[in-house]
Amino acid sequence: MSLPHPPRAYAAIELDAVRDSVAALVARARNAVTMAVVKADGYGHGMVPCAQAALEAGATWLGTAFLEEALGLRAAGITAPVFSWLAVPGERLAAGVAADIDLSASAGWALDELAAAARQVGRPARVHLKIDTGLGRAGATGEVWPDLCESAAALEAEGLLEVVGVWSHFAFADSPGHPTVQSQIGRFGDAVDAARKAGLTPRLRHLANSAATLVSPEAHFDMVRPGVSVYGLSPGPEVGPPSTFGLRPAMTLRAGTALVKRVPEGTGVSYAHRYTTRAETNLAVVPLGYADGIPRTATNTAEVLLGGRRRRIAGTVCMDQFVVDVGVDPVAAGDEVILFGPGDHGEPTADDWARALDTINYEIVTRIGARVPRVYV
Numbered sequence: 388m389s390l391p392h393p394p395r396a397y398a399a400i401e402l403d404a405v406r407d408s409v410a411a412l413v414a415r416a417r418n419a420v421t422m423a424v425v426k427a428d429g430y431g432h433g434m435v436p437c438a439q440a441a442l443e444a445g446a447t448w449l450g451t452a453f454l455e456e457a458l459g460l461r462a463a464g465i466t467a468p469v470f471s472w473l474a475v476p477g478e479r480l481a482a483g484v485a486a487d488i489d490l491s492a493s494a495g496w497a498l499d500e501l502a503a504a505a506r507q508v509g510r511p512a513r514v515h516l517k518i519d520t521g522l523g524r525a526g527a528t529g530e531v532w533p534d535l536c537e538s539a540a541a542l543e544a545e546g547l548l549e550v551v552g553v554w555s556h557f558a559f560a561d562s563p564g565h566p567t568v569q570s571q572i573g574r575f576g577d578a579v580d581a582a583r584k585a586g587l588t589p590r591l592r593h594l595a596n597s598a599a600t601l602v603s604p605e606a607h608f609d610m611v612r613p614g615v616s617v618y619g620l621s622p623g624p625e626v627g628p629p630s631t632f633g634l635r636p637a638m639t640l641r642a643g644t645a646l647v648k649r650v651p652e653g654t655g656v657s658y659a660h661r662y663t664t665r666a667e668t669n670l671a672v673v674p675l676g677y678a679d680g681i682p683r684t685a686t687n688t689a690e691v692l693l694g695g696r697r698r699r700i701a702g703t704v705c706m707d708q709f710v711v712d713v714g715v716d717p718v719a720a721g722d723e724v725i726l727f728g729p730g731d732h733g734e735p736t737a738d739d740w741a742r743a744l745d746t747i748n749y750e751i752v753t754r755i756g757a758r759v760p761r762v763y764v
Contacts, residue, residue: 388744389643394641394643394747395642395643395645395674396640396641396642396675396759396760397641397642397668397680397757397759397760397761397764398431398432398638398639398641398760398761398764399435399638399639399640399641399737399762399764400432400433400437400637400638400757400762400763401635401637401639401673402436402437402531402637402762402763404618404619404635404636404637404729404762405437405440405441405444405617405618405619405637406440406441406443406444406635406646407619407633407634407635408442408616408618408619408629408633408635408637409421409423409440409441409444409617410444410445410633411512411609411632411633411634412446412597412600412601412613412616412617413444413445413446413607414633414727415600415601415604415611415632416600416605416607417607417680418606418607419447419448419595419607419609419610419611420447420448420591420609420610420611421445421448421452421469421610421611421613421754422440422446422447422448422593422594422595422602422610422611422612423437423441423442423446423448423449423450423613423617424449424450424612424613424614424617424687425437425438425441425449425450425451425456425460425603425617426450426451426452426453426614427452427753428753429617429618430614430615430617430618430635430752430753431638431680431752432618432638432752432761433577433757433761433763434451434459434460435459435460435463435465436761436763437617437618437637438460438463438465439465439619442467444700445726446617447467447468448467448468448469448470449465449467449468449470450469450470450471450472450608450614450725451469451470451471451677452472452473452611453471453473453474454471454474454478454479454480454482454483454488454490456471457469457470457471457486457488457506458482458483458488461486461487461488463477465650466681466747468489469487469488469489469533470488470489470490470491470515471483471488471489471490471491472490472491472517472525473491473525474490474491474497474726476496476530476731477500477569477584478500480500480501480503480504480512481503481504481507483504483506483512484504484505484506484507484508484510484512484513485510486698486723487513487719488581489511489513489514489551490512490513490514490515490545490745491514491515491516491517491525491554492515492539493516493517493518493519493525493526493527493535493733494512494515494519494527494535494536495534495535495538495638496690498514498535498539498542498548498568499547500531501514501547502542502545502548505547506546506547507680508699509589511543511546511548511550511667512547512548512550512734513548513549514539514549514550514551514552515551515553515554515555515589515591515593516535516536516539516550516552516553516554516582516587516589517553517555517556518532518553518554518555518574518578518716519555520555520556520570520571520575520578520594521557521558521567521571521574522556522557522558522571523558523749524527525556526555526556529574529577529578532578532581535724535763536581536582536584536585536587537585539585539587539592540585540586540587540634542611543586543587543742550587550588550589551589551590551591551701552589552590552591552592552593553573553575553578553579553582553587553589553591553593553640554591554592554593554594554607555571555574555594555647556596557571557593557594557595557596557598557599557606558697560595560596560597560598560599560603560606560622560700560723561598561604561622561623561625561626561633562623562625562661563598563602563603563625563626568599568603568606569676571594572594572605572606575592575594575608578744579592580631581645584747584755590596590609591609591610591613592608592609592610593608593609593610593612594606594608595608595611595613596612596613596614596622597611597613597615597616597617597622598609598622598623598626599611599657600612600613600616601616601622601626601632602626602627602716603615603628612703614749614750615749616629616632616634618636618637618638618752619635619637619729620634620636620737620738620748620752621633621634621637621738622747623732623747624738628738635729636728636729636736636737637750638727638728638755639676639725639727639728639734640725640726640727640728640755640759641724641725641726641728642673642674642675642718642721642723642724642726643674643721643722643723643724644671644672644693644718644719644721644722644724645672645673645674645722646671646672646707647669647670647671647672647691647713647718647720647722648669648670648722649667649668649669650664650667650668650669650670651664651667652664652665652666652667652668653668654668654670655702655711655739656701656702656704656710657686657701657702657703657704657705657709657710658702658705659703660702661686661687661702661703662687662701662702662703662710662712668712668713668714668715669714669715669716669718670701670711670712670713670714671702671711671712671713671718671722671724672708672709672711673691673693673708673709673710673711673724674708675707675708675709675726675759676703676704676705676706676707676708677705677706678706678707678758678760679755679756679758680706680754680759681704681726681754681757682704682708682744682746683703683704683742683755684704684744685700685704685709685740685743686702686704686709687699687700687701687702688698688700688743688744689726689735689740689743689744690732690735690739690743691711691724691726691737692724692725692732692733692734693711693713693718693722693723693724693725694716694717694718695715695733696716697733697734697735698709698711698712698713699711699712711724715756726740727740732753736748737751
């Protein structure tokens with residue numbers, strides 16, 4: 388591990404944890420192939436190193452939201468199949484087709500632009516058609532699905548498209564037993580039947596996200612698409628803790644204490660004095676703030692590990708720093724602060740932060756900004 392100099396703050400990424408988690412997900416998927424989702428810079432962990440670790444552990448596909456992410460994987464020399472699914476009219480789809488990236492279509496305009504890209508490149512575009520089975524987000528509605536499939540079949544007959552897959556996304560997979568899970572599986576099966584009726588022969592049916600990969604084997608079909616669990620995190624408290632599934636959180640966010648100073652009772656701390664000392668005490672300044680992805684809502688709420696103890700953030704989280712009241716404990720400038728990690732040493736976890744801030748662990752790790760170097764273990 389090569390630390391930044393000076394080690395003001397950094398996110399240590401344990402690539403063996405990524406490998407172990409992906410291997411556990413591949414085992415869960417059984418006969419289905421595994422697509423490791425590496426969008427959003429690998430959920431904040433670093434897209435390319437984590438993609439490589441995932442492939443080493445048995446994933447055979449990679450998934451990104453945006454085309455530029457997929458092109459970044461190709462630029463890094465990764466040749467594995469890549470699926471990119473979120474585009475708007477006018478994007479440079481020809482670059483994706485030329486780079487052998489699979490693309491998604493939920494509407495007629497997308498098929499038209501993919502066909503145009505195929506003509507420009509001189510090869511068919513590899514397409515996965517998306518059906519909205521109940522999430523109410525991307526995907527064609529059931530009413531327009533037959534027409535979308537027929538249009539895709541016509542373009543496939545012209546040699547402009549190759550319809551590789553049919554896919555969808557769950558709304559409540561992180562709530563095992565929720566009635567919408569089985570309802571969506573049924574609608575998905577109906578959509579696949581309609582695609583085949585239109586003359587399509589998709590060989591990849593994929594619906595399962597992290598939660599469904601872990602607890603809903605009936606939703607695995609031909610391919611699963613785990614995201615947050617690639618990085619060792621559980622997709623939700625109702626699914627179960629990471630250790631239940633052989634997952635290990637890969638990110639530990641660390642910083643060095645910038646200053647420790649003695650202040651009297653009644654000292655107001657940080658902007659708007661949302662914290663006031665109750666006795667003479669020591670205040671430690673930690674050089675991370677909301678510009679680095681530390682939520683401002685962590686004010687007086689989230690905890691860190693400093694000096695061998697968990698301590699709550701004292702006062703408003705600022706753009707570049709926050710303060711911790713360490714009492715009379717012997718804490719000095721330069722001492723290590725762990726904001727969150729696997730919990731091995733008593734430090735908070737990303738799940739602890741998520742509970743404290745009424746959010747999800749996805750947001751905690753993904754929002755850690757570019758000013759925080761990633762150091763790969």
